[in-house]
Amino acid sequence: MAATIHDVAKLAGVNPSTVSRVLNGKASVTPETRRNIYAAMAQLDYHPNSVARSLASGLSGAIGVVVDARDADAFSNEYFSRSLFAIEQVAQAMGYHVIIANSASRAGSSSVEDLMLQRKVDGLILPPSTVKPALLKKVGDFPYVVLGQPDTTGQGACWVDVNNEQGAALAVEHFYAQGYRHIAYLGGDQPDGFVKRRLKGYRSALHAGEAPLVLMTGGTPEGAATAALSALQGSCAPDAFLCNDNVTAFGALKGLKAKAFAVPGQVGLIAFDNYPLAEYTDPPLTAVNVDTSMLGEETARLLFQRIERRAVNRQTLLGTTLIERESTRRM
Amino acid sequence: MAATIHDVAKLAGVNPSTVSRVLNGKASVTPETRRNIYAAMAQLDYHPNSVARSLASGLSGAIGVVVDARDADAFSNEYFSRSLFAIEQVAQAMGYHVIIANSASRAGSSSVEDLMLQRKVDGLILPPSTVKPALLKKVGDFPYVVLGQPDTTGQGACWVDVNNEQGAALAVEHFYAQGYRHIAYLGGDQPDGFVKRRLKGYRSALHAGEAPLVLMTGGTPEGAATAALSALQGSCAPDAFLCNDNVTAFGALKGLKAKAFAVPGQVGLIAFDNYPLAEYTDPPLTAVNVDTSMLGEETARLLFQRIERRAVNRQTLLGTTLIERESTRRM
DNA sequence: CATGGTAATGCAACCGCTTGCATAATTAGA
DNA sequence: TCTAATTATGCAAGCGGTTGCATTACCATG
Numbered sequence: 168m169a170a171t172i173h174d175v176a177k178l179a180g181v182n183p184s185t186v187s188r189v190l191n192g193k194a195s196v197t198p199e200t201r202r203n204i205y206a207a208m209a210q211l212d213y214h215p216n217s218v219a220r221s222l223a224s225g226l227s228g229a230i231g232v233v234v235d236a237r238d239a240d241a242f243s244n245e246y247f248s249r250s251l252f253a254i255e256q257v258a259q260a261m262g263y264h265v266i267i268a269n270s271a272s273r274a275g276s277s278s279v280e281d282l283m284l285q286r287k288v289d290g291l292i293l294p295p296s297t298v299k300p301a302l303l304k305k306v307g308d309f310p311y312v313v314l315g316q317p318d319t320t321g322q323g324a325c326w327v328d329v330n331n332e333q334g335a336a337l338a339v340e341h342f343y344a345q346g347y348r349h350i351a352y353l354g355g356d357q358p359d360g361f362v363k364r365r366l367k368g369y370r371s372a373l374h375a376g377e378a379p380l381v382l383m384t385g386g387t388p389e390g391a392a393t394a395a396l397s398a399l400q401g402s403c404a405p406d407a408f409l410c411n412d413n414v415t416a417f418g419a420l421k422g423l424k425a426k427a428f429a430v431p432g433q434v435g436l437i438a439f440d441n442y443p444l445a446e447y448t449d450p451p452l453t454a455v456n457v458d459t460s461m462l463g464e465e466t467a468r469l470l471f472q473r474i475e476r477r478a479v480n481r482q483t484l485l486g487t488t489l490i491e492r493e494s495t496r497r498m
Numbered sequence: 499m500a501a502t503i504h505d506v507a508k509l510a511g512v513n514p515s516t517v518s519r520v521l522n523g524k525a526s527v528t529p530e531t532r533r534n535i536y537a538a539m540a541q542l543d544y545h546p547n548s549v550a551r552s553l554a555s556g557l558s559g560a561i562g563v564v565v566d567a568r569d570a571d572a573f574s575n576e577y578f579s580r581s582l583f584a585i586e587q588v589a590q591a592m593g594y595h596v597i598i599a600n601s602a603s604r605a606g607s608s609s610v611e612d613l614m615l616q617r618k619v620d621g622l623i624l625p626p627s628t629v630k631p632a633l634l635k636k637v638g639d640f641p642y643v644v645l646g647q648p649d650t651t652g653q654g655a656c657w658v659d660v661n662n663e664q665g666a667a668l669a670v671e672h673f674y675a676q677g678y679r680h681i682a683y684l685g686g687d688q689p690d691g692f693v694k695r696r697l698k699g700y701r702s703a704l705h706a707g708e709a710p711l712v713l714m715t716g717g718t719p720e721g722a723a724t725a726a727l728s729a730l731q732g733s734c735a736p737d738a739f740l741c742n743d744n745v746t747a748f749g750a751l752k753g754l755k756a757k758a759f760a761v762p763g764q765v766g767l768i769a770f771d772n773y774p775l776a777e778y779t780d781p782p783l784t785a786v787n788v789d790t791s792m793l794g795e796e797t798a799r800l801l802f803q804r805i806e807r808r809a810v811n812r813q814t815l816l817g818t819t820l821i822e823r824e825s826t827r828r829m
Numbered sequence: 830c831a832t833g834g835t836a837a838t839g840c841a842a843c844c845g846c847t848t849g850c851a852t853a854a855t856t857a858g859a
Numbered sequence: 860t861c862t863a864a865t866t867a868t869g870c871a872a873g874c875g876g877t878t879g880c881a882t883t884a885c886c887a888t889g
Contacts, residue, residue: 169615171845182869187847194848195866214615218552219845222874227549229597234583248579252565255598264597264617266560267586284500284545286595388778417778424780444775447719447748449755502875513839518877525878526836550875553844 170211179207190215227289229264230254230470231282235294236271246440246459250314253463254292261471263289270297277302283309290474292466295360298324310473314466316482318360325473327466327483331361331439334455334487335368338409338437341453341489343374345497347407347435351398353391353419354411355381362411365439369409380405388418395419396426399434407435407495413442416452420494436494450493457487501542510538521546558620560595561585561801562613566625567602577771577790581645584794585623592802594620601628608633614640621805623797626691629655641804645797647813649691656804658797658814662692662770665786665818666699669740669768672784672820674705676828678738678766682729684722684750685742686712693742696770700740711736719749726750727757730765738766738826744773747783751825767825781824788818 172190176183181200188194189204196204207213221227232254234247255265266288268278279302282288291311293302298313298321313326335352342350352369355362370379382398384390391410398405410416416438420430428434430450438445441454465483472479503521507514512531519525520535527535538544552558563585565578586596597619599609610633613619622642624633629644629652644657666683673681683700686693701710713729715721722741729736741747747769751761759765761781769776772785793816803810 173845183845184847184870185868188868191847194868197867200867214611216553216618216845217616218549218558218618219874220847221549222547222553222876223845223847225847225874234586245576245579248576248582251579251598252600255565255600259600259602264599264613266595266597267582268595269583269586269590271590280545282595285548287547287549413775414778417775421778421780442775444744444748444773447745447752449752449780504875514875515840515877516838519838522877525838528837531837547875550844551877553846554875554877556844556877 169216170213172213172215174211175204175207175213178211179203221287227287228262229266229286229288230258230290230292230467230474231266231268231278231286231288232292233278233282233294233297234267234269235296236269237296245442246457249459250463250466253460254467257464257467257471263471270294279306290470292470295321295326310470312466312470312473314462315361316364316484318363323480325469325480325482327462327469327485328361329457329462330484330486331364332368332371333484334439334457335365335409336372337487337489338439338453338455339369339372341437341491341495342407342409342435345431345435345495347495347497349377349380349403349405350407350409351380351382351395351405352411353382353395353408354384354386354415356383356386356411365411378403382408384411384415384418386414388414388421391415391418392422392425396422399428406433408437410436410438413438413440413445413452413454416445416454417448420448420452431493431495431497435497437489441490445490446492448494450496453492453495454490455487456490458485461485500547501544503544503546505542506535506538506544509542510534552618558618559593560597560617560619561589561621561623561798561805562597562599562609562617562619563623564609564613564625564628565598565600566627567600568627576773577788580790581794581797584791585798588795588798588802594802601625610637621801623801626652626657641801643797643801643804645793646692647695647815649694654811656800656811656813658793658800658816659692660788660793661815661817662695663699663702664815665770665788666696666740667703668818668820669770669784669786670700670703672768672822672826673738673740673766676762676766676826678826678828680708680711680734680736681738681740682711682713682726682736683742684713684726684739685715685717685746687714687717687742696742709734713739715742715746715749717745719745719752722746722749723753723756727753730759737764739768741767741769744769744771744776744783744785747776747785748779751779751783762824762826762828766828768820772821776821777823779825781827784823784826785821786818787821789816792816 172183172186176186186204189196189201258265270278293311293313295313295315295317298317313324316326316328317324339350355366382394384394408419423430430436438452438454441456445452445454503514503517507517517535520527520532589596601609624642624644626644626646626648629648644655647657647659648655670681686697713725715725754761761767769783769785772787776783776785
């Protein structure tokens with residue numbers, strides 16, 4: 168049987184409460200007593216039971232990370248998992264554990280309730296999709312941070328996101344700087360959430376008089392190829408595509424090459440998100456880089472601030488950078 | 499304040515232990531009493547406190563997943579995160595939570611000790627890298643499963659892995675079937691762990707008289723290109739490359755195309771692991787597909803079996819499949 | 830109708846730790 | 860040297876459940 172605080176206390180010749188005090192570093196304890204207690208703990212290979220600790224103190228030493236069930240799909244995976252690693256990193260440094268749960272309902276109650284009310288985590292990281300007024304009310308002033316900007320129904324939430332608008336503008340400006348003139352947005356389907364913001368950035372960065380051209384792809388790379396090619400057929404054909412994601416860019420690139428369009432000569436291509444393989448296409452893809460590690464890190468930091476004093480309520484946008492590669496190197 | 503079991507008991511006019519019994523579904527309770535209790539729970543929006551439950555019952559209702567700190571790197575990410583999602587899925591279905599921790603030491607003790615001895619998880623999923631005799635001894639008959647085959651120092655461990663040997667053989671056989679004759683293995687660096695097994699499968703599947711050709715790449719795509727090209731220069735040049743991973747394949751493909759080698763005409767290419775983008779290269783990559791979701795699922799299932807009755811000790815190899823695409827379509 | 834047996838519920842100790850309050854020990858000030 | 864103010868430690872009551880044992884209620888049987 169594992170040693171308990173009582174065993175340690177007995178061996179050290181003190182009261183369990185004293186052991187508890189040295190454990191928590193609160194209150195004052197004689198150096199000698201402290202030494203004895205440490206010795207006893209070492210001798211018994213004592214590990215404080217964090218379950219008991221949680222129950223007694225009301226603090227669980229754990230945070231919950233809710234994952235949008237839909238993010239389990241291939242392309243969101245890496246995006247999310249890098250953030251998750253970063254979150255765990257920060258949590259570990261703070262002495263916290265990370266409990267994950269997908270947002271699908273769980274035995275009747277939602278993951279959020281489950282983590283908050285049953286598992287008693289000290290804070291929550293939520294995906295934007297779950298942030299609805301009803302949820303916000305339920306959460307109340309419980310410490311939470313949304314990883315990603317919620318849509319308008321999530322007003323008042325505390326979140327961290329990447330600046331999609333700025334990222335799109337960055338791409339458009341780069342296109343112009345490289346001499347491209349007619350820039351289309353490829354993959355503007357279901358314009359909610361981050362796509363909406365990217366589109367906004369795209370539109371606002373277009374030169375005056377330039378009409379926005381938003382192409383739907385249906386989310387598949389084949390669709391991207393088709394959409395890009397048919398746009399090129401039309402009058403007023405674009406000479407650059409800002410792609411909503413890597414798959415879109417891959418699909419478009421493949422389609423363009425098949426029809427012998429020169430990239431970057433005739434047509435420029437930029438992908439949102441910088442997937443590891445974007446560097447190895449032919450030509451390598453210029454990409455709007457999102458630092459997902461930092462995204463996770465910032466989110467976790469903010470959460471811990473909120474755990475410490477609930478007052479904090481901040482919305483953070485993280486800047487993106489442009490990784491310039493061959494697919495836009497026209498000069 | 500959240501309602502406790504006592505509040506429910508009082509409202510339902512029964513003893514807390516009776517409430518506990520309906521909660522756990524053990525022992526018999528009058529339908530009427532049960533109904534009253536459910537009503538009281540609903541009225542009070544009662545959520546059993548799982549911390550208190552854990553303390554009293556000795557069961558935490560959580561499993562720990564230890565992540566190799568090194569797996570945080572870009573390419574392992576997706577591989578791992580799909581497994582993780584699957585694990586969470588299974589755990590959720592079983593009413594368990596998933597706590598993640600990276601394998602870096604944590605406040606003195608290892609993640610394993612931390613999760614097992616402090617956080618009191620009911621079971622552990624470990625990465626092969628942590629499985630050393632010392633660890634095994636510490637874990638003892640505590641329920642755990644290794645996600646991935648440990649090397650020889652981890653004898654006796656209970657694990658689930660993909661059959662790397664079979665996967666490599668599958669690829670070699672496919673090459674032969676497509677008329678390739680001299681098959682090289684590209685990316686056989688640091689031949690430990692899974693690479694070693696892939697190499698073994700590669701060697702054993704080579705036709706008699708065929709000499710194995712294992713090329714080192716240094717892990718970079720540039721290295722892959724260089725290694726592939728220089729092998730092609732030599733006498734007895736290979737006409738097919740089995741690539742250790744997607745990046746290697748991407749690098750090689752790019753190098754080959756740059757030097758005007760026809761793929762699949764002159765040279766065939768197969769990548770281990772089927773990354774989502776492998777489908778969108780030019781030509782699309784034939785790949786050995788590893789079902790990482792199933793890997794996670796099987797691992798979790800096995801863990802729960804071990805949690806229920808410790809006797810189970812099984813080593814599982816999951817078969818791979820070959821996704822045939824253009825990069826080997828010679829006929 | 831008494832009796833034995835089972836089903837339903839209550840009682841109270843306990844899981845391992847925290848913490849407010851009481852007490853004992855120490856130090857300082859006059 | 861005596862008293863007051865600190866400081867170090869002990870005591871015991873929780874935290875919110877679970878569970879073995881005791882008790883009561885109920886039913887069937889002889």
